[in-house]
Amino acid sequence: xxxxxxxxxxxxxxxxxxxxxxxxxxxxxxxxxxxxxxxxxxxxxxxxxxxxxxxxxxxxxxxxxxxxxxxxxxxxxxxxxxxxxxxxxxxxxxxxxxxxxxxxxxxxxxxxx
Numbered sequence: 001x002x003x004x005x006x007x008x009x010x011x012x013x014x015x016x017x018x019x020x021x022x023x024x025x026x027x028x029x030x031x032x033x034x035x036x037x038x039x040x041x042x043x044x045x046x047x048x049x050x051x052x053x054x055x056x057x058x059x060x061x062x063x064x065x066x067x068x069x070x071x072x073x074x075x076x077x078x079x080x081x082x083x084x085x086x087x088x089x090x091x092x093x094x095x096x097x098x099x100x101x102x103x104x105x106x107x108x109x110x111x112x113x
Contacts, residue, residue: 003029007045007079014085018093027068034096041067041074047082048074054094058087 008023008030015021020035029043040049048067049055055075056062065076075091082088 003042003045008042010079011042011047011082014082015089015092017085018089029067032092034092036102037096037099039092039096039099043067045079047077047079047088049077049091050095050099051075052095052098054098055091058091058094 011032012021012023015032018034020033022033023030023042024033025031026041027043029041031038032040032042032047038050040047042048046065046067048065051064051074059075063076064073066072067074077088077091
């Protein structure tokens with residue numbers, strides 16, 4: 001089951017107050033970026049957030065899941081858990097802050113000739 005457009009729209013509305021939020025289609029689903037850091041995936045109408053110590057401190061009883069077969073575990077939040085806008089924003093912001101900064105793109109090589 002793929003993520004429905006209205007599910008993604010609802011999530012983006014909930015986290016729209018966060019700075020530099022964007023999504024990108026990946027694997028037929030979506031990756032959520034905060035400050036150019038891949039922070040979470042939206043797959044099958046569920047939010048999978050990267051596991052960090054900061055995220056673990058915010059979740060009283062975390063549930064784990066895999067966004068796709070063979071993936072490492074992530075924190076799993078179902079759409080009914082997205083209602084608390086502040087909690088979701090705190091979780092994503094804390095997670096992104098703990099992730100490494102993205103590497104700058106490599107310069108393009110010029111072809112001789």
